Amino acid sequence: MVLSMRTKLKIFAAAILLVLVVIGGGLAYFNFYVKTPEYTLKVIQESIQNHDVDEFNKYVNVDNVVAGVTNNMLDGIIASQTNLPEEAKVAMNSLATMFKAPIVASLQEGLNNYVKTGSWQSGNTTADAQGAMINSDMILEQSGLTDLTFEGIDYINTNEDNGTAEAGIKVTQSEINQPFVFKVSLEEQADGYWKVVSVDNFADFIKALEDGRKEFIKDYLSQTALIIIDKEKILTENEANLNAALNLGTLGSSQTRTDLKNDIENKILPQLKELQEALQSVEVPKSAETLHNLRLKACESKIAYYQDYAKWLDNKDIKTLREATDNLKKAKTMEYEANLLTKRIEGQIK
Known part of the structure; x- marks a missing residue:
């Protein structure tokens, strides 16, 4: 069937109209979607993945978020010290105000660095109110932020009447291997776009982090x-x-020396090496790393002592005996320091 020119024009006009309706509808939907909390959170994720600091700052009120997180973090750390008397907590609150500015600077720098490079660490220092230098990376590690993994958006609740929304951002804190949901507040801006303005439960996160760290240390x-x-x-x-x-005083006998050397090599050193390997296999919390290293170093020095002593039983060289004695002193010093540190840590986690 051959269509007339008029019919062809009508079909063409209808097609054009349909395309315009589809495009118009798509544009209308897009204009609606970009002005939702869902879109804002999606863009924030993409800006982090693309290391786009400007786009991130467009949808996050960084100054407000960091100030709130700092207050929450300080409150959470103080609240987690359950074994402190109330007057001590009041004193800690006063002291915390001195550190607020450098903590804010550290978190801002860390966040900016994270968006820009994917790493929180900066290696920089900031000064407190008295001019004392504070390591930024230490503050970031203490906050638990450096060990967070984003798991997804748990929920979004929007209040159209007052232009606010709350989103649950699900993360895992790998240091204590626990999930957590941050409550993030968003506000609708004058241009209709939405912006993240605060994280409202960071104190709860710090409390969970401190509790998790204590349990990890106890284990x-x-x-x-x-x-x-x-x-x-x-x-x-x-x-x-x-x-x-040794107390028998028969070290002059070659048989005695041989027997002692065999005891060291076949009984004592294997036990020490088993202890060393067993300690090396333990998962160590960050706050116990100094203690763990002391224990390993003490074990290492004790192994060196017995190895040198066994060698001296063979060669009778006074230099070898001195080396053995030095290693024993090191081992005893580190064992003493490890015991003191263990008691201090036990006191802190009661």
Whole structure:
């Protein structure tokens, strides 16, 4: 069938009209969508992925968010100190005001660095009200932000009447391996776009973080105590037997020296190396890293002591004996410091 020119024009006009309706509808939907909290959160995610600081700042009131997070963080840290008397907490509140400005600067710098590079760390320092230098990365690590992984948007509740919205941002804190949902507030701007203005439950996050860290430390102390008790029981018995043999005063006998060397190499050193390996296999919380390193160094020095002592039983070189004695002193010093630090940590987590 051959269509007349008039019919063709009508079909063409209808097609044009349909295209315009579709485009118009799409534009209308797009104009509606870009002025929603959902769109704002989507753009913020993309700006972080694309390391676009300007786009991020367009949809996040960084100054307001960081100021609120700082207040929340300080409140949360003080509130988590449950073993402190009330007057001590009041004193801590007064002291916290001195550190507020450098903490704000550290968080702003860290956030900017995170959007720009994907890393929170900056390696910079800021000064407090008295001019003392504060490490920015230390503050960021203490806040728990450096160990967050974004898991998704949990919910979005919008109040069209007053132009506000609350979104639940789901994250996982890898240091304590726990999920958390941040309550993020958004406000509609004069141009119809939405902007993140605050994180409202950062104090709850700090409390959960501190509680998680305490539990992690308790687990670490309990686990390592069992390891040390188990390994050192046999080690102490073997060392006592060695000392008893030394007290007999028969080191001039080659047979005695050979027997002592065999005891060291076949009984004592294997036990020490088992202790070392057992400690190395333990998962260590950040706040116990100094303690753990002291324990490992003490174990390492004790191994070096017995290795040197066994060598001296062979070569009778006074230099070898001095090296052995030096390593024993190091081991005892570090064991003493580790015990003091253990008691201090135990006192802090009660």
